[in-house]
Amino acid sequence: MNALLSLIVVLVLGALAYVGGSVEGLRTLFGVIIPYAAILTFLVGVAYRVVRWALSPVPFRITTTCGQQKSLPWMKAGYLESPYTTLGVTLRMALEVLLFRSLFRNTKAELRSGPQLVYGENKYLWLAALAFHWSFLIIFLRHLRFFMQPVPAFVNLLSDADGFFQIGAPVLYLTDVFILAALGYLLWRRFRDPQVRYISLFTDYFALFLLIGLAGSGVLMRYFFRPDIVAVKELALGLVTFTPAVPVQVGGLFFVHLFLLSLLIAYFPFSKLMHFAGVFLSPTRNLANNNRAKRHVNPWDYPVKVHTYAEWEEEFHDKIKAAGLPMEKE
Amino acid sequence: MAEHTPKPEELSKVDYHPPKKGWMDPHVEFRKGTFCYSALAKNIEYLGMPNPREWQPFDADWKLPPNWKQIILDGMKERLEKYRSFRLFMDICVRCGACADKCHFYVGSGDPKNMPVLRAELIRSIYRRYFTPAGKMFGPLAGGRELTEEVIKEWFYYFYQCTECRRCSVFCPYGIDQAEITIIGRELLNLIGCNINWVMEPAANCFRTGNHLGIQPHGFKDSIDFAVDELEEITGIRVEAPIMKKGAEVLFIMPSADYFASPHYYTLLGYLMLFHEIGLDYTMSAFAGEGGNFGLFTSHEMMKRLNAKIYEEAKRLKVKWILGGECGHMWRVAHQYMNTLNGPPDFLEVPVSPITGTRFENAKSTKMTHIMEFTADLIHNGKLKLDKSRNDHWKVTHHDPCNVARGMGLLEEPRYVINGVCNHFYDMPENTIREQTFCCGSGAGLGTDENMEMRMRGGLPRGNAVKYVKEKHGVNLLTTICAIDKATLPAVVDYWVGGVEVGGIHELVGNALVMKGEKERTADLRGTPFAAKEVKAHA
Amino acid sequence: MRDKGLIFAGLVFFLVLITFPVWYDLAAGTTSKGPDPKLPTAEKDCVAPVEYMRTSHMDLLLSWRDQVVRQDRLTYKAFDGKTYDMRLTGTCLKCHTNKEEFCDRCHAYAGVAPYCWECHIDPALAQRSRG
Amino acid sequence: MSIDRRKFLGVAAGASALVLAGKASVDALAIGSQPKQGGTLANTRWAMVIDPSKCLKDKGCTACIAACDKVHNIPDFKNPKHAVKWIWKEPFKDAFPGQEDEYTTEQYKDKPFILMCNHCNNPPCVRVCPTQATFRREDGIVMMDWHRCIGCRYCMAACPYGSRSFNWLDPRPHIAHLDTDFPTRTKGVVEKCTFCEERLARGEGPACVEACEAKAMVFGNLDDPDSEVRQLLKARFSIRRNPELGTQPEIYYLV
Structure with a gap:
């Protein structure tokens, strides 16, 4: 139900853009105004969300340790899984952000009769997530060829590497295949796995369909219904250099692509997609496991009512005395 | 075992198919065996917490304060501003589901709201509805839910069906820690007086007497004296067991169960033997007679109130540093919270083992060393005379307590000590130990008998792993360094496995320790005859 | 612990990075001309x-x-x-x-x-x- | 209205349906092109007959090799390990291993033989190529599509005649005179003799054949009973390289 609804919403929005791209009066809206509004929403929204997180302090050092602590000098410590230093934390975070270390650990548990609980490898989610995110990043960077003039060498290098197999013309980008395959898997997984289907919200499907629509329209444009690429770049450069104009040669599918992108980036700050920034701030991951060596300060600490020794001794005075235990006051 | 608990064959038929109705429906049924009774008014009153009253979870009317909704929302707002973890974990979950089958309660119950992701969504949906623009505008479409009394009941049911073991957090790509969310959830429930007696009574007891069980100072002394007497019978040596001795070098803190419950008691014997043998200048305290901290299961504030006495007592007794015994959540607090809550303990010195001279650099600020670190260091430096064969009647496996494993990273020390004092050690399958260790199913204040069905469900993964090593290697002893484990794992192991005992590591140390001037020992601390001695007799 | 400095530095770094094409084109004197x-x-x-x-x-x-x-x-x-x-x-x-x-x-x-x-x-x- | 026109109008109007994918557009364009003039490929089987006795190679003539190198932009890497060769010479015992004996006519014994790709009827190189970069045309030419070559060198391992070369380096700097009518290859690509298929298409004969003053090489269509190659093979006894392998070479040596 959630899935169907979000599919319909994305399809309607896509159709809206397709029509908007061909109606003269709406081209500026879809080609200039909405993209600018979306970028502004993204920048302000992301900054706002991050600042909100930053304003809430981390009162306690609650590292989730996934390996041996540093203790006795002869005992081998897990410097990545249970980091003791800032360097260790940095490496742990790098593994987490770049390679999805925690997801790599994923297993699946299955209860068989007996009862016998068995565990198996379960790396597909990790693989698909990694394939999606890296492809997305590379595709994003590749798109810089539309936004930068002259095209920087690293962008060309990346495009060359991505099209390494030189299949067809324009050459097939591997990331285009990977991203669609990965998104397809992630969607299929939400449908197939009853547990994941049960927890999936409208927004989960919405984000997926938005991304599939974005990648799909891009793939259609590159391989099947090519727009005038020079005109596309003129539009993109116009946006970046604040001299916006919509060339007459662009329309249709390109507007679908641009609009879905605008929606995605505008949707970012309001959604779970903020995990891209949040992952850096996760206190269970980005803190060293050196609690006992270095005091962590809680900025909002306040005094609490305690039961002091004096009160305690007074309350149990006779009993302490009868037991012959040492006392402050006889 | 409570009589209404189903048999293992029935309980292990878990249906993992989620129900037809969506999870946003908050309705829960309080079925006997799956929830804990409410806190008694006197305990709430004693601790000065809100809304003490007579009520039970299965009552229709929970007698909430009239402005309960405002209290909850204000409480949420305050905590969103105070805890980055809370705000972040409300925001960034992508519902990938990697945590789902990592929770022992989910594995054992199949209840989808026991998937950590969904347990968190119970509160996240309220957060979205009242604290995010998308949720305010689009409601359920943006994953938002109205806060109703039904939701409060649902929170109560599921936040007291989470043992804060943090296993989900290991697998979460963003390190989202359900324990953090449960802790905050329970804090919120406490604001309107919805809490369980199994947490509030120990907390109240601890606040008053210094230990969870409410043992008063003379009782404490009796208990220790009894242990000293028994040790004399076993070893022929009368050990010294100082209580509240001023000027001792070390203050020893242990969970109160060690001196009052079984099989913890054998661990206490082990400590006393060890300290005597190495001539440690130490003291125990009846005031700070509890390492465990049920405040952790109540609120951050209560944790601080209960924890305060440890440093206070260390200062009063003018000790140099603190040694902590075998305990799980006591160490979560001592390792991750204590120094922040009640530090800095500038009046103490960096712990140095008086026997080996080892300086415990990793505890240089908190000044509290784990007894596993301490004993491992002794064994490593050859300071103990150990006869491993005295543990030959045990085939040992080790259960890593959640808090010590995932809150501390103390994984190797216990294994080092076990291998130092016994010959037959077999680890359980790797998905169930170390940082991936499974909870006993009764932590975080849920180890009460009325909750037995849920405890057994939660204990299924652990029980299963024990069964595996029992069948493969003939394991007959499950060691652990957590007092709650020692109290609750016997039931779990009896229920799911059978024929395996539970004990502490220092019990094994006590068995193996050859003391100067001891009489010939033929049985271990439990009175079980040594296997090796038997063989010799036959030969 | 707040780590505000680090977080704000990271945020500014991100914002500069994400708007990099603007600075780049500005420096290169680029126009939208094809x-x-x-x-x-x-x-x-x-x-x-x-x-x-x-x-x-x-x-x-x-x-x-x-x-x-x-x-x-x-x-x-x-x-x-x-x-x-x-x-x-x-x-x-x-x-x-x-x-x-x-x-x-x-x-x-x-x-x-x-x-x-x-x-x-x-x-x-x-x-x-x-x- | 031709299909091309419709197609172009369609593109120009920007109206296109999902089903009209890239493949369709290529097919549509293909209809607009014609088979080359002259005989169809089907009733052609190109072959070459070489008369070693006429060859002036022992007198230092390298006209055929030079002609081939020139029109095909064949690089000279100097280093023999990197050598790229389409046509080359080899002593009898190396060209026809197992066929020499101590009584082999003096005439052949030390005489270098001109060798090139045999354009086998049953080419092992074609069978092993994973991308079909090497394929056998209907007219018998074992052809290379360098666009497809991925440099795996299976074909080099499969060819029993050593007819294939691999570009270990970028060939361009090692080509004396670039001929703009013919492409170069790149580093990592295999190449070999193609019977000058580009010249055949223009109605010319192979460059080596044209360059040979002694007329030691004759090129023609075996399917044509009147062709010079057929006449020669009828009149004289010929041998082929490694006949026992069953590859059926299309280069015949008169003896």
Whole structure:
């Protein structure tokens, strides 16, 4: 139900853009105004969300340790899984952000009769997530060829590497295949796995369909219904250099692509997609496991009512005395 | 075992198919065996917490304060501003589901709201509805839910069906820690007086007497004296067991169960033997007679109130540093919270083992060393005379307590000590130990008998792993360094496995320790005859 | 612990990075003006209409390539009935004599690096190599 | 209205349906092209007959090799390990291993033989190529599509005649005179003799054959009973390289 609804919403929005791209009066809206509004929403929204997180302090050092602590000098410590230093934390975070270390650990548990609980490898989610995110990043960077003039060498290098197999013309980008395959898997997984289907919200499907629509329209444009690429770049450069104009040669599918992108980036700050920034701030991951060596300060600490020794001794005075235990006051 | 608990064959038929109705429906049924009774008014009153009253979870009317909704929302707002973890974990979950089958309660119950992701969504949906623009505008479409009394009941049911073991957090790509969310959830429930007696009574007891069980100072002394007497019978040596001795070098803190419950008691014997043998200048305290901290299961504030006495007592007794015994959540607090809550303990010195001279650099600020670190260091430096064969009647496996494993990273020390004092050690399958260790199913204040069905469900993964090593290697002893484990794992192991005992590591140390001037020992601390001695007799 | 400094630094870094194209184009003095390929003056008709050639010349070239190499077909009957040899250097470059001023200008602008010229020889290059 | 026109109008109008994918457009364009002039491929089987006795190679003539190198932009890497060769010479015992004996006519014994790709009827190189970059045309030419070559060198391992060369380096700097009518290859690509298929298409004969002043090489169509190659093979006894392998070479050596 959630899935169907979000599919319909994305399809309607896509159709809206397709029509908007061909109606003269709406081209500026879809080609200039909405993209600018979306970028502004993204920048302000992301900054706002991050600042909100930053304003809430981390009162306690609650590292989730996934390996041996540093203790006795002869005992081998897990410097990545249970980091003791800032360097260790940095490496742990790098593994987490770049390679999805925690997801790599994923297993699946299955209860068989007996009862016998068995565990198996379960790396597909990790693989698909990694394939999606890296492809997305590379595709994003590749798109810089539309936004930068002259095209920087690293962008060309990346495009060359991505099209390494030189299949067809324009050459097939591997990331285009990977991203669609990965998104397809992630969607299929939400449908197939009853547990994941049960927890999936409208927004989960919405984000997926938005991304599939974005990648799909891009793939259609590159391989099947090519727009005038020079005109596309003129539009993109116009946006970046604040001299916006919509060339007459662009329309249709390109507007679908641009609009879905605008929606995605505008949707970012309001959604779970903020995990891209949040992952850096996760206190269970980005803190060293050196609690006992270095005091962590809680900025909002306040005094609490305690039961002091004096009160305690007074309350149990006779009993302490009868037991012959040492006392402050006889 | 409570009589209404189903048999293992029935309980292990878990249906993992989620129900037809969506999870946003908050309705829960309080079925006997799956929830804990409410806190008694006197305990709430004693601790000065809100809304003490007579009520039970299965009552229709929970007698909430009239402005309960405002209290909850204000409480949420305050905590969103105070805890980055809370705000972040409300925001960034992508519902990938990697945590789902990592929770022992989910594995054992199949209840989808026991998937950590969904347990968190119970509160996240309220957060979205009242604290995010998308949720305010689009409601359920943006994953938002109205806060109703039904939701409060649902929170109560599921936040007291989470043992804060943090296993989900290991697998979460963003390190989202359900324990953090449960802790905050329970804090919120406490604001309107919805809490369980199994947490509030120990907390109240601890606040008053210094230990969870409410043992008063003379009782404490009796208990220790009894242990000293028994040790004399076993070893022929009368050990010294100082209580509240001023000027001792070390203050020893242990969970109160060690001196009052079984099989913890054998661990206490082990400590006393060890300290005597190495001539440690130490003291125990009846005031700070509890390492465990049920405040952790109540609120951050209560944790601080209960924890305060440890440093206070260390200062009063003018000790140099603190040694902590075998305990799980006591160490979560001592390792991750204590120094922040009640530090800095500038009046103490960096712990140095008086026997080996080892300086415990990793505890240089908190000044509290784990007894596993301490004993491992002794064994490593050859300071103990150990006869491993005295543990030959045990085939040992080790259960890593959640808090010590995932809150501390103390994984190797216990294994080092076990291998130092016994010959037959077999680890359980790797998905169930170390940082991936499974909870006993009764932590975080849920180890009460009325909750037995849920405890057994939660204990299924652990029980299963024990069964595996029992069948493969003939394991007959499950060691652990957590007092709650020692109290609750016997039931779990009896229920799911059978024929395996539970004990502490220092019990094994006590068995193996050859003391100067001891009489010939033929049985271990439990009175079980040594296997090796038997063989010799036959030969 | 707040770590505000670190977080704000990270946020500013991110914002600068994400808006990098703006700074880059500003520094390079870029305008949105497109490339200026030099069109042949001698010949007016191409093998296909200009709209098609702008977006899909690579399809045509690839089709030519496969026909010539794999199917032993050599001549192409264009939309207007004229026939052409299906040859990149022999046919295309006969009119578009200057690869640098025709092909490369758009390709560089769009960040496209076709690998045709790794084997096929741009006459200008051959000329230069001869000295 | 031709299909081309419709197609172009369609593109120009920007109206296109999902089903009209890239493949369709290529097919549409293909219809507009014609098979090459002259005989169809089907009733052609190209072959070469070489008369070693006429060859002036022992007198230092390298006209055929030079002609081939020139028209095909064949690089000279100097280093023999990197050598790229389409046509080359080899002593009898190396060209026809196992066929020499101590009584082999003096005439052949030390005489270098001109060798090139045999354009086998049953080519092992074609069978092993994973991308079909090497394929056998209907007229018998074992052809290479360098666009497809991925440099795996399976074909080199499969060829029993050593007819294939690999570009270990970028060949361009090692080509004395670039011929703009023929492409170069790139580093990582295999190449070999193609019977000058590009010249055949223009109605010319192979460059080596034209360059041979002694007329030691004759090229023609075996399917044509009147062709010179057929006449020669009828009149004289010929041998082929490694006949026992069953590859059926199309280069015949008169003895």
